[in-house]
Amino acid sequence: MKADSNLERILTSGKFAVTAEIGPPRSASADLVRKKAEEMKGSADAFNLTDNQTAMSRMSSIACAVVLMQQGLEPVVQMTCRDRNRIAMQSDVLGASALGVLDILCLSGDHQSFGNMKEAKNVYDVDSIQELMILRKMRDEGKLWNGDELDVAPKLFLGAAANPFADPFEFRVTRLGKKAAAGADFVQTQSIYDMERFEKWMGLVRARGLHERVHILAGVMPLKSHKVALYMKNKVSGMIVPDAIVERMRNAKDPKEEGVLICVEQIDHLKSIEGVHGVHIMAVNWEEIVPRIVSEAGLTPRNRY
Amino acid sequence: MSPVPLRSPESLVKTEVVKRAVVLGDGLGASIISLELADQGFDVDRLMPGNEPMDLALYAFPSELSRNVALVKMKSLSSTPRIRLHRDCTVSSVAGSAGDFEVSFTEAKSKGIIKGGAVVLAQDPGLAAVDLGPTVVSNSEMRRMIEGDETIPRVVVFIEGSGMTTACPAQGSTAFIENALEIKRKRTDIQIYVLTKDIHAPGAFERTYQAAQASGIVFFRGDFSYRSSQDEPNCMIIRDPVAGEVKIRPELIVRDEAFDLGSNSNLARKLGLSVDREGRILSINTRLHPGETIREGVFVCHGLGASILASDNISEACAIASSISELLSKDFLEHGAEVAFVDKEKCSACLACVRICPYDAPFIGEKGKAEIRIASCQGCGICVSLCPSKAIDQSNWTDAKMSAESEIASKGASG
């Protein structure tokens, strides 16, 4: 066991894991985080806390993690390379670990031109794969990147992202291999709509035996409306939304219900794919729907393991 | 208009004219031009892509007499001492300017350079590969079918080939329409379509064109594509700007050699000629300056191959030969009235002039600075106003003179 976190125990036991995502608020008060935590308690094994998603300043991921732990939920702290260099990164990891955080997701992070402060200077001292190398060295060798000894090494269950829908497709499996080699223990993929391409990717992953070296959680995102579907299809780079799904959302009498239905169908299908060890539900601006999706997908109860 | 002191006497550059022409091509046009020039006392180097000049049988002559005259002329081709034949040649580049060209080429593997006063492109660039199904005949074969009274199928489509230059002669498209009209007169039930990019029907040809329209022949402009699949055998789709998309089932297609315009523009680029969007060589007015192009001393004989009567080919070739002899008969050519010149101190060798010049006059010399080929410069001044380091000025249109003129002019007409 690397960190003996709830998520790690479930994944190593072979049970089908469920993670969800909570967006920290643009506020200095923790009440909103407690409210969301209360709503979603028991609907997933661990909850990702995004780190200034789309480069928009929000409450820090680590601070939210503490609030979640107070409510009895297990946080997955996301840490991008956009806003901190390797010095701040290692000090944040030590702090988070000291506060009880066990799962950390390493991301390159959205470019600041997406956010509301385009004039900011980005960092990108290291990229997500180098971040994994640094964090694994802290955990396994008890050392900072330059070799200085840590009195107490952090216990970490390291995660990374993977996007089978970005280009060049042939390289996407190699990149997963690089992340596994750099120290990733689990991987959460970009939200899946093009099932055919995801299955083709999983085939290549299995061919390299990567599905045994790293736990793969398939990402899904319930669509709220036809407009959101179009936005995802056209405006989000690296995302593929087949026309069939866009059509279903357009023709749906109650788009929200149709969104939930599609999401549950996807989860059922993802369960049947060899090498998928869990599902990661990203209900952006719709977090309250997660409990219902998890139960309709027959994945409840999510009691602590 | 502008103050006299700012006007400078033009400095002229004399180029000695090499009394030799270089003719590229193995067609009838190339043969006639070579013979005509040799008759007038000029040496000719003829670079042929193939081994032998094209056989006369391929050409349609208006009468047996004119065919025999041509045959006699062609016989003397190999015996004229002034004409040197080179076989299996491909041209790589044409450097220099009018009166003093250097044609570099390869002749069956060995490289060669010939100096010449004028260069003539009389070689068609080869045919565009187009699959149009089995039933395709050329315009002259169509002519023979009409004369032989053979049975003609119910739906006939004439597709006019695309000439090599923007000034393809009127005879080309009219020969088409005459055949179409001939068929329509014999059997009105036959449905005839003519597909063409643009109709050249000046003067007397206008009457044939109007008669064809009156007789019910349908004309289309624009592109077409041809497909034959199980469910839609032999289906031609025409995209006409006016009629929109039209589907027809041709039973006979009359198609002329459509030149492969892609390789045509490559050929043109080697000779420093510019082409229009579709790849046809831009040629100046064919009646006033037969065969001339925008590059002085380089001529184009836009052979339409066998689709027009050989007599037209011959007359055009003779006209071009006379243009060339007019050039070669001069001992010196004078250039340089309003040409640009470079101040090497100021030049940053930034290549802006080399890239923008329509005539490839500027080049980077040994000193690493820009220089202008006086003979190629046509005095347009585009490079002068673009040069970021103000290193190029133009005799007779100097910056000082232009500024003085604009200053005086801005006083207003009464000033």
Added chain:
Amino acid sequence: MSQTKRIIAYCCEHGGMGAAERAAKEQSQFASDVVIISVECLGRVDLLHLLQAFREGADAVFVAGCLEKNCHHLYGNVEARKKVDQAKRVLDSLGLGGDRAEMFNLASNQGLEFKQSVDIMIGRVERLGPNPLGAKK
């Protein structure tokens, strides 16, 4: 009679001058306030010459050259249009009004169109008023 306007027309030898001479021949009296400067090709006209004219008090400057894709020197007219656009930007940013500079594509037989171009420029000068620097010179 309104104060005579100071309008300069750069005309290329092929399209512009042809149209201007045609306009003069057709006695379509285009206003006398236009001064015509002929150049071999409009490509020769530089942004500096246009700006100098305005500083010397010209109310409007336009260039008349061959039709698009029909330029005797292939694309001298296109180069000229780029410079006129630059001039418009400078005049706009200085508050003089970019409409004081313009380009017209004319074939050498379009005498009437040349007259119309002059009328357009006169209309603009009347709308924008004379060049404030004109009075001083």
Added chain:
Amino acid sequence: MIIGEQKPLKEICDILEGHHRILVAGCRSCVAICLAGGEKEVGILSESLRLHSDLAGKGWEIDEVTVERQCENEWVREIAPKIEGKDAVLSIACGVGAQTIQAMYPKVRSLPGLNTSNMGAPIEPGIFMERCGGCGDCVLHLTGGICPIVRCAKSLLNGPCGGSQNGKCEIGKETPCAWEEIYQSLKELGRLDLLEANIPPKDWTPSRSGGPRKIVRPEAVMSETERQLRGER
């Protein structure tokens, strides 16, 4: 070459506010080639400034000069006669030029008329793209001759991020994804193996973040004795 772009005319006029005798200084090398600060641009900018001055009644006196390179003291010394009596120099060379002038003429304010942007090349006449960021530790041998530090928006060293699609970067259609180009280049070179190994975190000390950099060519530095023998010129 160094690529720059002139500041908008309005901004330049604001920068010149309060000055009267101005020298516009151009340069014949990089900025001339990218059509921003050569002698022609000096002429046009000066004429525009005179036009502004006449219109706004500023009474500016605008003088013009262009030297071979504004980053060399010997050439910047050449503008001494022209700088006489001026209270500002507007340099439209790269930032190096403006600073060299200020260092040589401390009494005259040296103002930037140009925004120096990057080290790049024209991909076609008139369109210039950044190619090198001067990071001081080149990795082109690992990336098929395409620099990820400046041509990838996130300077990633280990392959395209999740936002790369259809060969374009997530930040916009105008920006090609450097790593897509690196992948195709290495594929063409038959060296896709270079993408397998993880590149460790980069040493950024030789880059800008390591502080202002000085490059020394010892064989060109004059020793003390040479200096004495040569004497001051």
